[in-house]
Amino acid sequence: MNLDKASEIVWSECMNLKEGENALIVCDKPLRTIGSTLFEKAVELGGEAFFLEMIPRQIHGEEPPSMVADVMKSADVIVIPTSTSLSHTKARREACAKGARIATLPNITEDIMMRAIPVNYEEIKKRSEAIANLLNSADAAYLTTEKGTDLTLPLKGMKAEPDFGLYHKRGDFGNLPAGEAYIAPLEGVSEGTLIVDGAIAGIGKLEEVVTIAVVNGMAKTIENCPELEKMLDEHGERARNIAELGVGTNDKATVVGNILEDEKVMGTVHVALGNNVLFGGTVDVPIHLDCIVLHPTLEIDGELVIENGELLV
Numbered sequence: 014m015n016l017d018k019a020s021e022i023v024w025s026e027c028m029n030l031k032e033g034e035n036a037l038i039v040c041d042k043p044l045r046t047i048g049s050t051l052f053e054k055a056v057e058l059g060g061e062a063f064f065l066e067m068i069p070r071q072i073h074g075e076e077p078p079s080m081v082a083d084v085m086k087s088a089d090v091i092v093i094p095t096s097t098s099l100s101h102t103k104a105r106r107e108a109c110a111k112g113a114r115i116a117t118l119p120n121i122t123e124d125i126m127m128r129a130i131p132v133n134y135e136e137i138k139k140r141s142e143a144i145a146n147l148l149n150s151a152d153a154a155y156l157t158t159e160k161g162t163d164l165t166l167p168l169k170g171m172k173a174e175p176d177f178g179l180y181h182k183r184g185d186f187g188n189l190p191a192g193e194a195y196i197a198p199l200e201g202v203s204e205g206t207l208i209v210d211g212a213i214a215g216i217g218k219l220e221e222v223v224t225i226a227v228v229n230g231m232a233k234t235i236e237n238c239p240e241l242e243k244m245l246d247e248h249g250e251r252a253r254n255i256a257e258l259g260v261g262t263n264d265k266a267t268v269v270g271n272i273l274e275d276e277k278v279m280g281t282v283h284v285a286l287g288n289n290v291l292f293g294g295t296v297d298v299p300i301h302l303d304c305i306v307l308h309p310t311l312e313i314d315g316e317l318v319i320e321n322g323e324l325l326v
Contacts, residue, residue, distance in 0.1 A: 016047070019126040020054040026134065027116060027189055028090050029181040032059030037088035039081060041069040043096040047121060051092055060090070072244070073098040073119065073214060074288055074299045086111045092189075094118040100188065101288045101301045114185040116178075118273065121189075125274045129190035129266045134178050137192045140262040140279075141175035143326045144194035147313045148173035154198075154258055155312040156207075156282060159321070160222060162306060164205035164284070166198040166258050172293050177262075192263025192277040197294040201230040203255040207284055209238075211268050211275060211305030214285075216240050218270030225304070230255050232286055244300065245286065254296040257285035259303070260311065260319070268305060275305045280322040282309040 024030040036055040040048030048064065055062035067081050075097060076082070082104035085091055091113050098119035099105050109115055118126075148154070148168060156164045178191030207225040212218045216238070224236040232253040235242050245252040263277035276283045287300040308322035318326055 014127045014131050016050050016123050016126055017054065019130045020050045022130055023051065023092060023116065023189060024055055024058050024060070027178050027180060028092065028114060030055060030058055030060050030090055034060050034089040035087065036060035036062045037085065037091045038062070038064050039077070039085070039091065039093045039095065039099070040066055041095050042066065043069060044094040044121065047094045047123065047126065051094065069095070070097045072300060074101040074301050076102050077104050082107065085113065088113050091115045092118065094121050096120050101291050105186065106291070109184045109186050112183040114180045114183065116180055116187060116189045118189050120271055121273055122271065125190060125271060129263055129274050129277065132190070132192070132263060132265050137262050138175070138177035138179065140324070140326060141177045141192065141194045144260050144262065144318065145173040145175040147316065147318060147326070148194060148196045151314045153314065156306070157310045158208055158306060158308060160208045160210055161206060162208040162309065164203065164207050164227060166203045166255070168196055168198055171196050171199060174292055188273060190263055190266060190274060190277055192266060192279070193259050193261050195257050195259035195292065197289040197292050198230070198255055198258055200254065200294060200296065203227050203230045207304065207306070209304040209306060211281060211307045212270050212272060213238070213241055213304050214272040214302040215244055218268065227255060241302070244302065248287070248298045248300045251296050252287045252298045252300050254287060254289065255284065256287050256289035256294065256296060256301060257283070257292070257303070259283040259285070262324070268307070272303050276303050280319060280324050282306045282311055282319065
């Protein structure tokens with residue numbers, strides 16, 4: 014597998030690019046090589062391709078320049094390899110509302126492209142949809158680990174989404190590499206202790222565990238990670254919102270310290286802090302930070318879905 018072949022899979026299998034469609038690549042300087050390869054492949058496959066490079070944003074979730082947002086609204090298909098994520102932005106949501114099908118690839122590397130994008134998407138779809146269906150009908154999820162995680166996340170009435178990497182319909186959106194099912198827990202009610210031992214978005218792979226005390230749906234205290242506290246405090250108290258419960262379903266992904274791949278690793282769980290408007294919540298802050306939990310045990314309404322890191326669905 015090489016970058017050229019992985020780029021072909023992005024356009025042909027994941028995005029279902031059709032000849033003559035307006036295909037937009039939005040990237041920034043750190044991901045110029047990947048962006049350029051995607052552009053050349055889109056041209057080769059018959060797309061009316063456009064390449065737009067912008068100055069890197071400072072944090073995940075920060076809006077792109079207005080000119081970039083305006084261009085996105087006129088595209089049929091958009092692939093966004095950028096050093097920070099545009100997933101949780103108004104620009105991305107508005108482009109999808111106009112009908113664009115979009116994949117974001119925040120901070121992706123060539124290694125990740127070649128390892129975690131050439132996968133069996135139908136198998137990932139089956140796993141992701143099965144977990145999303147369980148979450149959709151659940152009152153609550155219960156997350157534990159041998160290291161001390163003990164967290165209850167009420168879910169009743171919230172809608173789960175599977176992300177399996179096939180974005181073929183108008184308005185479709187997701188990450189590449191893909192492979193998860195996720196839901197926004199009810200705001201203000203999650204309770205317990207979250208021990209993060211895998212990785213944290215914006216920080217990377219962890220050498221020591223981070224302990225988060227969750228009270229009334231908020232990360233009340235954070236031990237052993239001043240960097241996380243600093244990022245959250247820059248955006249006010251609502252940035253501490255327990256925004257997401259996600260379950261990884263990509264069997265080719267590994268925890269490498271890059272949250273794009275880390276959150277997709279099969280048998281892991283991630284709990285995110287911050288923005289949740291993308292999937293049914295009301296907290297609209299310019300930050301969304303996923304926290305990866307290794308070897309979890311996850312129960313959904315009493316049904317065992319993951320046991321010590323083994324996916325049972």
